[in-house]
Amino acid sequence: MNYVNSVQLADASNNFVYASMVILFLAIISFSVSFAAGRRRVSPIEVSSRRVLVESSGSQVHETEVELTQLDPGRRTANIGMSLTCLATGMLLVGVVLRGVWAGRVPWGNMYEFSISSALGILAVYLVWSTQRDLRWLGLFVTIPTLLTLGMAVTVLYTESAQLVPALKSYWLVIHVFAAIIGGGAFTVGAATAGLSLISGKGWFTQLPPREKLEGLTHKIIAFSFPIWTFAVVAGAIWAENAWGRYWGWDPKETWAFITWVIFAAYLHARSTAGWKHQKASVIAIVGWLAFLVNYFGVNIFINSLHSYAGV
Amino acid sequence: MSTALPPMSQRGFLRWLWRQLTSMKTALILLFLLAIVSIPGSYFPQRGTNPILVEQWIADYPTFGPIFDSIGLFDVFGSPWYSAVYILLFISLIGCVVPRLGVHWRAMRSQPPPAPKNLVRLGGDTFEVEGESDAVIQNAHAFLKKNHWRTVIGEDPDGSRWVSAEKGYLRETGNLVFHFSLILILVGIAIGGLFGWRGNVIVREGEGFSDTLTQYDAWGGGRLSSAENLPEFSFTLESFNVEFERDNSQAGAPRLFEAKMVVDRPGEEAATTHLVEVNEPLVIDSAKVFLVGHGYAPHLIVRDSKGQVVLDDAVVFLPQDGNFTSTGVVKVPDSDPQLGFRGLFLPTSAISEELGPHSIFPAPDDVSVFLGAWAGDLGLDGGVSQSVYTLNVDNMTQLGLESLRVGQTWQLPEGSGSIEFTGFERWASFQIASDPGKELALIASILAIIGLSLSLFIQRRRVWVKVGQVTEQGSTSGVKVEVAGIAKASGHDAIEQVDNIVETLKGRNVS
Secondary structure, eight states, X not given: OXXXXXXHHHHHHHHHHHHHHHHHHHHHHHHHHHHHHHHTSOOHHHHHHHHHHHHHTTOOHHHHHHHHHHHSTTHHHHHHHHHHHHHHHHHHHHHHHHHHHHHTSOSOSSHHHHHHHHHHHHHHHHHHHHTTSOOGGGHHHHHHHHHHHHHHHHHTSOOOOOOOOGGGOSHHHHHHHHHHHHHHHHHHHHHHHHHHHHHTTSGGGTXXXXXXXXXXXXXXXXXXXXXXXXXXXXXXXXXHHHHHSOXXXXXXXXXXXXXXXHHHHHHHHHTTSTTTTTXXXXXXXXXXXXXXXXXXXXXXXXXXXTTOOSOO | OOOOOOOSSHHHHHXXXXXXXXXXXXXXXXXXXXXXXXXXXXXXXOTTTOHHHHHHHHHHOTTHHHHHHHTTTTSGGGSXXXXXXXXXXXXHHHHHHHHHHHHHHHHHHSOOOOOOSOSGGGTOEEEEEESOHHHHHHHHHHHHHHTTOEEEEEEOTTSOEEEEEEXXXXXHHHHHHHHHHHHHHHHHHHHHHHHOEEEEEEEETTOEEEXXXXXXXEEEEOTTOOGGGOOOOEEEEEEXXXXXXXXXXXXXXXXXEEEEEEEEOTTOSSOXXXXXXXXXXXXXXXXXXXXXXXXXXXXXXXXXXXXXEXXXXXXXXXXXXXXXXXXXXXXXXXXXXXXXXXXXXXXXXXXXXXXXXXXXXXXXXXXXXXXXEEEEOOOXXXXXXXXXXXXXXXXXXXXXXXXXXXXXXXXXXXXXXXXEEEEEEEEEEEEEEEOTTHHHHHHHHHHHHHHHHHHHXXXXXXXXXXEEXXXXXXXXXXXXXXXXXXXXXXXXOOHHHHHHHHHHHHHSOOO
């Protein structure tokens, strides 16, 4: 690849990442407006019953829509936020893919690339889950951490693309890191629902789904991500055996991956222990996510680890 | 809440203790403890992975260093308190899952429980279909069987017949497989710890190595491992290739390590050539040879006061930073007086006020050595073994300092001789390791992931179909059918399953 082409690819990748950040910011505004508007609205049950009344009264479709918007003022802005989130995800996907094309390998060879891929992972988990149930209310709480991740990536962690150090030249890089990205993305979404379950119904947060519902959703997403995280750890161990001559050596990254695993194992146990099912379990889920963050940022930046690679 | 006080009798107390230990709440607390006690292992340098940093830490903090050392903060994962937590956790685990084995075994062999009296109370569907009750029951039964439900047919005292079905036993099977796999992983780790071994060796280009204990620079094995049973092989490091990034912001980052090795094994006629890279170890029987590091060995020729060559060798220098500023020691016991040198090898030389002489790029672009010479007694005769990387200058006097480029010779002061820097070689360091427990640990890990997925994604559900009294409607006769179902786990239901059964029974015209 000649020099001009590679510079163009690099610029294009960065531009797509920036564009997705701008769109994500607009999505956050939309979700915030929706959230603020939703505060004044009547309870969801009332809305649905009134909606049934409107629909059964035989009025025209146009009128029904106006009625619904009045009843549920945050609805339209939430839909806008949702569309913007889809658009931002598409932009970010292009940015990540271009980065991979530029580097000629999977786009997670350093912390910058890992961060933009993780941001994509969070959005992907959220959007895929959204196809199965209405998660518009969650949008605000997923897009904010995603934008923060991207913000960190482009400011603190940015590195020029380069070839991999020999230790990373392995197909296990694809498998191990991909599993970590998806597992981490799902843990992030789970931390959002767990956090919301703690404040649902209080003060500003009366329009959120009820606490039990949020706890159930947290359980579902963590039950999804825990086996993936387990797989990521095992894949990492297989790779470590091949590269460093031992499958487990308590390197700080390994240690924190293990700590994260143990905390989420505790979460799953708490969910079937009397007296721990509810708030306590949600707190554990958040603590587990914090351990994941320590592993993700802390170990690379503050601790001398075998996983501290080029460009942070 | 364990408000119950322990009973007074000893047996009762032990039983109480066992129940406490195997309770879910104890497991939870032990899991938290395990997470917490792991944290210092990531913060403090650990003896197992970085013994030099540990010594440095203790030296830097003379007050806390020894205290932390004595409570095992530099060997967290081998400390008694860490072991206590995970051993308790595994006892708790065994105590929890072993009784469940029997329960699950019986559950898998027993029939689903009979249908409850009132299905409507369970939120079931009630409807009527044409046909006889027997045909409806057979229809429902066939449908459930086809969809892998475990079924039983029965009859209530009032004459209504039912099919009871249950599904999702794999959930508990998976759960048990997962927990037993964790025990297996621990066994795998233990086997590796007891029978495994690992050794390190530095080999210069052109030099050979044969797998016997004396050839290793360092070797350590488990309690039951034996240095006598090392696999028989030898190799020669034919060449070692390294490339570094030169272009962009990551200049100096390694891009390629590649050791070309000629391996000789008894029983094989010809020696074979292998390329060993970082992610591609060489496998020999139960052992693997990993490439773990590399560096430079400056070639030096030392002549004594009479001009006799007393040393002519490439001396291994150890890299101190990413740009391979390397340090090493040269000992010349055969000259009179004995000579010793402390040296710096710089692949790409630079000097600054802050750092002194140092290297600014890892590749040999502008090579030089900085040497400090001492004369006197090396202290080798006392019988105390010395590291080849340190020079004891207690009984020596310094002769001077000099920097040399390739081909230059330094005439030592006072006619003590000379030292010539003729060039350099590369060396590679290898870790040769055998871990007989790793296959078991891998298989157990795979089983654990499978079991975990089953236990999290499969739901245990029961459904019932009940056929009541005959209803007459004109010329056709039909029966009243009730279908209901439940899921065992909270947050789940059997609505979809019930709907499927209802559709099947309604959709097919039973005549």
